[in-house]
Amino acid sequence: MAVSAERGASERGTGRATRLGIAATVSLNLALAAGAAGGLTWLAARPGLRSRIDLTAGGENTLDANSREVLDGVQGEEPILVDVFLRPLPAPLDQISARAQQRLAGLLRLAWEQRPELVRLTHHALAGPTGAGETEARMRELGITEIGVVVVSRGDRKEIVRFLGDVAEIDIGRPANMPGGYVPPRLLAFRGEEAIVKAVLKVTQGERPHAYFSSGHGERNLYGEDPRDLGLLEAALRQDGFIVKRWVSEEQGAVPDDCAVLALIAPQEPLSPRERDFVREFVDRGGSLIAVPGHRRIAGEGSVSELLEGYGVRVGEGVVSRPYVGAGGSPVYGIPECAEVVVRAEGMAARHPITASLRRAERRVRIVFSRPLERGRKPTGGVLLDLLSASEFTWADLPDEDGVHRWEWDEESEREGPFSLALTSRFPPPLPGPAPPPGTMEERPESRVLGLGAPDLFANVLFDTNRDFLLNAFNWAASREYRVSISPRDPDLRRLELGSGSGLFVLTMAAVVVLPLSCLLLGLGVAFKRRR
Amino acid sequence: MRGALTIYRRELVGMFFGPLAWSLLCVALGLSGWLFLAVVKQSGGDVTASLRYTLGASTALLFLPPLLTMRMISEEDRSGMLEFLLTAPVSDASVVTGKFLAALTFMTLFWSSKLVYAVVIAAVGVAPDWAPLLGGFLGAVLVSGLFCALGLLASAAFSTPMLAAFMAFVANIVVLFLPVFAGLSESEKVTELAASLSVSAHFELFLRGVIDSSAIVFFLVWTAVALFAAVRLVEARRWR
Numbered sequence: 001m002a003v004s005a006e007r008g009a010s011e012r013g014t015g016r017a018t019r020l021g022i023a024a025t026v027s028l029n030l031a032l033a034a035g036a037a038g039g040l041t042w043l044a045a046r047p048g049l050r051s052r053i054d055l056t057a058g059g060e061n062t063l064d065a066n067s068r069e070v071l072d073g074v075q076g077e078e079p080i081l082v083d084v085f086l087r088p089l090p091a092p093l094d095q096i097s098a099r100a101q102q103r104l105a106g107l108l109r110l111a112w113e114q115r116p117e118l119v120r121l122t123h124h125a126l127a128g129p130t131g132a133g134e135t136e137a138r139m140r141e142l143g144i145t146e147i148g149v150v151v152v153s154r155g156d157r158k159e160i161v162r163f164l165g166d167v168a169e170i171d172i173g174r175p176a177n178m179p180g181g182y183v184p185p186r187l188l189a190f191r192g193e194e195a196i197v198k199a200v201l202k203v204t205q206g207e208r209p210h211a212y213f214s215s216g217h218g219e220r221n222l223y224g225e226d227p228r229d230l231g232l233l234e235a236a237l238r239q240d241g242f243i244v245k246r247w248v249s250e251e252q253g254a255v256p257d258d259c260a261v262l263a264l265i266a267p268q269e270p271l272s273p274r275e276r277d278f279v280r281e282f283v284d285r286g287g288s289l290i291a292v293p294g295h296r297r298i299a300g301e302g303s304v305s306e307l308l309e310g311y312g313v314r315v316g317e318g319v320v321s322r323p324y325v326g327a328g329g330s331p332v333y334g335i336p337e338c339a340e341v342v343v344r345a346e347g348m349a350a351r352h353p354i355t356a357s358l359r360r361a362e363r364r365v366r367i368v369f370s371r372p373l374e375r376g377r378k379p380t381g382g383v384l385l386d387l388l389s390a391s392e393f394t395w396a397d398l399p400d401e402d403g404v405h406r407w408e409w410d411e412e413s414e415r416e417g418p419f420s421l422a423l424t425s426r427f428p429p430p431l432p433g434p435a436p437p438p439g440t441m442e443e444r445p446e447s448r449v450l451g452l453g454a455p456d457l458f459a460n461v462l463f464d465t466n467r468d469f470l471l472n473a474f475n476w477a478a479s480r481e482y483r484v485s486i487s488p489r490d491p492d493l494r495r496l497e498l499g500s501g502s503g504l505f506v507l508t509m510a511a512v513v514v515l516p517l518s519c520l521l522l523g524l525g526v527a528f529k530r531r532r
Numbered sequence: 533m534r535g536a537l538t539i540y541r542r543e544l545v546g547m548f549f550g551p552l553a554w555s556l557l558c559v560a561l562g563l564s565g566w567l568f569l570a571v572v573k574q575s576g577g578d579v580t581a582s583l584r585y586t587l588g589a590s591t592a593l594l595f596l597p598p599l600l601t602m603r604m605i606s607e608e609d610r611s612g613m614l615e616f617l618l619t620a621p622v623s624d625a626s627v628v629t630g631k632f633l634a635a636l637t638f639m640t641l642f643w644s645s646k647l648v649y650a651v652v653i654a655a656v657g658v659a660p661d662w663a664p665l666l667g668g669f670l671g672a673v674l675v676s677g678l679f680c681a682l683g684l685l686a687s688a689a690f691s692t693p694m695l696a697a698f699m700a701f702v703a704n705i706v707v708l709f710l711p712v713f714a715g716l717s718e719s720e721k722v723t724e725l726a727a728s729l730s731v732s733a734h735f736e737l738f739l740r741g742v743i744d745s746s747a748i749v750f751f752l753v754w755t756a757v758a759l760f761a762a763v764r765l766v767e768a769r770r771w772r
Contacts, residue, residue, distance in 0.1 A: 026764045033760050037753045038729075044749035045728065055663035056741040496577035496658050503656025507572070510652040511565030515645055516558045523554025530549060 063110050066357070067197045071114045074204045080115075082108060082196075083138060083151045084123045086163055093170055096185045100168040104150070104192040111196060152199035159199035166195040201480070202241045209260035209478040211237055212247035214275075218268025218294070220459065222246055227461035230265065233470060236463070240471055242478070249275045255282035261477040262287060266294035266455030270302030279307060286429035288448040288477035292455050295369060311425040312378035313451035318396030320370045320419050320453065321407055338397070338407040340368045343421065347389045352424065354450075354472040355387055366465040370454035372396045372419035379447075382427030386420040387450070394419060424476075425449040448477050535622030539630025540637075543604070547634060553600075557638075560596060561645050564589065568649060579653050579660050587646050587668040588739045593679055594704045600638055601683030602697035604631045605766065606690055614769070624766045628759055632677075632684055639676035643669055664741025671738020674751035675731060679704050681758035688765035707731050 043049060054061040063071070074080065084105070089097035105123070112119045124135040126147055142151050142158060150161040161167060169188040176182035202208075213222050213230070221229040222244070237244050247255060247262065249271075255262055255278050262282055264271075271279065283289050293304040293315055300306060305315040321338040323331030332338075343365040348355035358365070365388055378384045394417030395409045409416075429447045450473055457466055498504055547553040567589060571582040605628075608614040617627055647669060650660045679700075686700035687693070706713070711733065714726030727733060734747040 022768050026761075026768055029764055030757075030761050033757045037757045040753045041728065041746070041750050044746040044753075049745075051745045053743040054741065055661075055667045055743060057661045057663070061740050061742045494579045494658050494660060496572060496579050496653060496656070498573065498577045503653070503658070504569075504572070504577075506656050507649070507652050508569055511568050511649055512562060515565060515648060516562035519554050519558040519561060523551055523558065526549055526554065527551060 060106070061110065063107070063114060064193055064197075067111070067193055068114060070197050070201055071111060071119075074115065074118060074200070076204075077118075078155055079120045080118055080200060080203065081151075081153045082111070082119060082121045083142060083153070084108065084121070085126060085135070085139065085144070085147045085149050085151070086123075087126045087147065089148075089164075089170075092175075093172060093185050096170060096187055097163075097168070100170070100187055100190055100192075101163065103190060104163070104167055104196075107192045107196060108150070111200075150196070150199075152196065152203055154203040157203040159202045161195045161199050167192045198240065205241075205480070208241050208243050209480070210256070210258045211242045211244050211261040211263060211474060211478070212256065212259045213244070213263045213265060214267065214271075215246040215248045216250060217271065219265055220455070225460065228456065228459045230458055230460070232460045232463040232467075233458050236467060236471060237474060240475070242474065249278055254278045255287065259287065260479075261474055262289050263474075264289070264291040264304055264307070265458050266292055267304060268294050268296060268298075270298055270300065271307075272302060276302050276307065280310065281431065283311070283447050283449060284429055284431040286447050288450075288479070290450045290452070290473060290477055292452040292457070293371060294455055308449070308451040309376050310379075311427070311447075311449040311451070312376045312382060312384045313423045313425055313449065314374040314376035315451070315453065316372035316374050316396060316415075316419070318372065318398045318414065319405060320367075320372050320390050320394050320417070320421060321397040321405075321409075322390070322394045322417075333408045335407060336405070339370075339405070340366070341370060341390050341394065341421070342366050343388045343390065347391065349385055349387050352385060352387055352476075354424075354469065354476045357472070358468055363468060364465065365457075365469045366462050367421055367454045368456050368462070370421050370452075370457075372415075373421065373423045373451055373453050375420070375423065379425065379427035380430070382425055385424045385426075387422035387424050388420070390417050390419045390421055392417045421454065422450065422452045425451070448479075450477060533626075535626030536629040536633065539617075539622060539627055540633045541630075543631050543634030544637060547600075547638060553638060556596065556599060557642060560642055564642075564645065565649075568646075579658050580664070583646060583650060583653075583660060583665055584668055584739045586649070587643070587665075587672050588735065593672075593675055594701060594708065596639065596642065597635065597676060597679035597683045598686070598697040598700035598704065600635045601631070601680055601687050601700065602693040603687070604635070604684060605687040605762070606696045607693050609691060609769065614766075618766070618769075625763045628684060628688075628763045628766060632680055632759055632762075635680040635683065636673070636677050639680060640673050643672045643676065646672075661741070667741050667743050668739045670743070671735050671747070674738070674748065674755075675735050678707075678731065678751055678755045678758065681755045681762065682707065685758050685762040685765070688762045688769075 086101050086104070088094045088101060108121055112121045122138075124138060125132060126135060139145070142153065144151060144160065148163045150163070150167075152159045152161065164170065168190050171186050171188050173185040174180060174183040213219065213234075215222070221231070222234050223229075223231050225231050234244050242261075245256075247259070259282065262279065264279070279289065289307075289311075291304050291308055293308075298305070308315060319339050320341055322341055323333055324335055324337045324340075326332035345359045345362050348359045348365070350356065350359060367388070367390075370390075372390075375384050375386075396415045396417075396419065397405050397407055397409070398414055399405050426446045426448050456462055458470060463470070496503055496507070564586060568582060568586040571585045572579070575581045575585075605614060608617065618624065622630075647665070650662070650665055653660055682703045683696075683700040686703060687696040690696040690699055708731050711723070711726045711730045714723050717723065734744075734750050737744045737747045
């Protein structure tokens with residue numbers, strides 16, 4: 001009896017030990033397997049080993065190539081913080097703004113996916129008690145008081161991207177009780193990707209580049225609000241990260257050392273020989289020049305025409321004109337509107353950083369009273385490129401003896417299009433230059449000159465139409481090619497008609513009746529067969 | 533492999549010659565169809581968004597795999613069938629793999645109903661964006677695979693089907709909402725770890741129409757781990 005009890009106790013002990021052993025073995029195996037799985041998962045997420053295919057027709061999960069390049073090019077380990085303070089706008093803009101904000105959130109997520117180790121994305125709660133205190137604290141930390149913004153920051157630099165204006169333009173439509181009836185709100189433009197990428201560039205690039213506008217020769221007022229002034233351009237350049245200043249050679253002497261772009265916009269008087277030498281020296285040392293002659297033709301020494309000719313851009317005679325399209329589509333001659341030329345995608349250089357994105361987005365450039373430009377003798381080692389071209393259905397209208405344009409094509413004396421309206425010239429700087437101006441992305445390898453024929457292109461009156469072209473032009477001149485506009489993409493919407501007599505009935509029948517019922521019938525059939 | 537196929541066939545026959553699979557399919561398809569139509573109406577007829585939403589409906593993911601797999605091992609253990617299976621000339625891995633494949637086939641059948649919706653939508657004149665839809669379908673199948681594997685693990689770990697189903701359901705909730713739970717912690721490392729192990733984040737890539745190699749690896753690897761654990765637990769039963 002004693003022996004039997006002893007054996008039982010021994011078996012119980014062995015059983016417990018065996019079970020513990022089995023449990024330990026299984027646990028160890030599982031721990032090793034989980035560790036291996038964690039390692040494999042980590043490895044698979046490494047950028048070099050990870051591959052990704054966007055299956056959507058509109059490429060909605062893929063950033064623009066320019067955006068990817070910008071994000072990939074960000075140096076350093078300091079994170080880029082993206083703080084989102086957005087909530088839908090009040091009715092009737094609630095739905096449309098929510099959709100646009102959703103698109104923006106998707107883009108921000110793509111940016112995070114592109115550089116997850118660098119981009120820190122935080123969506124702040126703006127409603128309800130949860131996280132409200134944290135949101136307020138972060139807003140105070142960033143020094144912002146408004147909502148409806150995305151703040152991109154890195155270190156002590158920050159850039160505020162406003163939902164309305166920078167990201168989205170929304171037409172509020174018309175209420176039902178107004179004359180003309182109800183017009184729903186609509187999204188006029190969505191520039192989320194462009195706005196975010198620009199903000200990233202602004203906080204990650206070097207110092208802000210300086211753009212100097214020559215002054216003292218009857219140029220347009222840089223800060224003015226009149227239709228012919230340049231106030232809107234100046235504001236847009238500042239918003240785009242430029243420091244905009246005037247260059248008055250009488251007071252400042254040579255072009256300042258920190259100048260990245262010098263703009264000579266429609267001077268009404270020629271530059272003095274000394275000023276002309278300053279400009280030439282600036283360009284020959286690797287500077288960038290944007291120049292456009294004024295309405296009043298000034299030729300000879302110190303004129304913009306003479307300056308541009310030195311870089312291979314010749315300003316021609318006359319004003320580029322085209323038949324105005326009147327009522328019924330018939331051509332109309334003899335009116336000043338003939339001097340208005342709209343350059344569409346086909347008239348833009350396909351691969352140039354200034355126009356490539358505009359072509360893709362099928363944007364237009366509106367030009368009035370432009371002189372035709374021609375290719376002259378290009379600088380040594382240089383390249384000339386027609387940036388904007390007027391079609392063959394244009395002519396260069398010449399003034400009559402009294403200096404008045406008739407806006408009629410005279411076959412004998414006036415030349416036919418096509419004409420160049422903007423020409424770029426790039427060439428290796430013939431003089432050794434100082435260190436590249438702060439704000440440029442890399443050491444500048446070339447001098448850059450952009451010659452344009454139309455002074456009003458820069459004016460407030462045309463600025464809204466030509467905004468992207470002008471900003472692209474200054475960014476190119478400042479060697480900030482990455483900062484070009486990025487074409488917006490429309491979401492790929494496929495909608496089922498929900499009205500009566502639509503496919504919704506067919507879908508309802510299939511989804512709620514036919515599919516479940518067929519399963520039920522099959523199940524009953526199987527059960528009946530088995531019973532038999 | 534042959535053993536796994538034999539078990540797979542046996543499970544499929546058992547599943548579709550019994551009332552459970554058809555009842556589950558009928559109810560799941562009815563609810564899913566109702567949800568789909570509600571989303572279609574809510575979104576103003578946005579076909580792509582509706583199909584994506586229905587594919588991502590986590591309710592089906594939470595409930596169906598546990599209900600399917602709860603009996604697969606625990607019930608067979610209770611009825612003594614498992615002992616018979618384990619003494620048959622098939623490996624434990626084949627038994628688990630065969631059962632897993634059968635459950636996954638059922639889930640694939642369920643998810644393919646969304647493709648039927650898409651076919652119907654195309655037939656009434658609105659062609660859906662097929663490529664991302666198929667990507668989302670692949671993602672749903674992969675997530676279902678993971679949840680079926682977890683269900684089998686629970687079924688191997690617990691002796692009663694209801695308990696196994698409940699534990700699998702809890703496990704699914706934990707796995708699916710891991711980042712939410714991790715968000716309760718103030719540690720950034722915990723949040724980051726949870727984000728890297730987030731089923732919903734990886735699944736969301738498929739739903740957006742992205743085929744990401746890391747997401748595929750994630751699901752395959754963790755499914756394999758859960759199946760491996762299930763095999764070890766079945767083996768452990770043999771040693772008791």
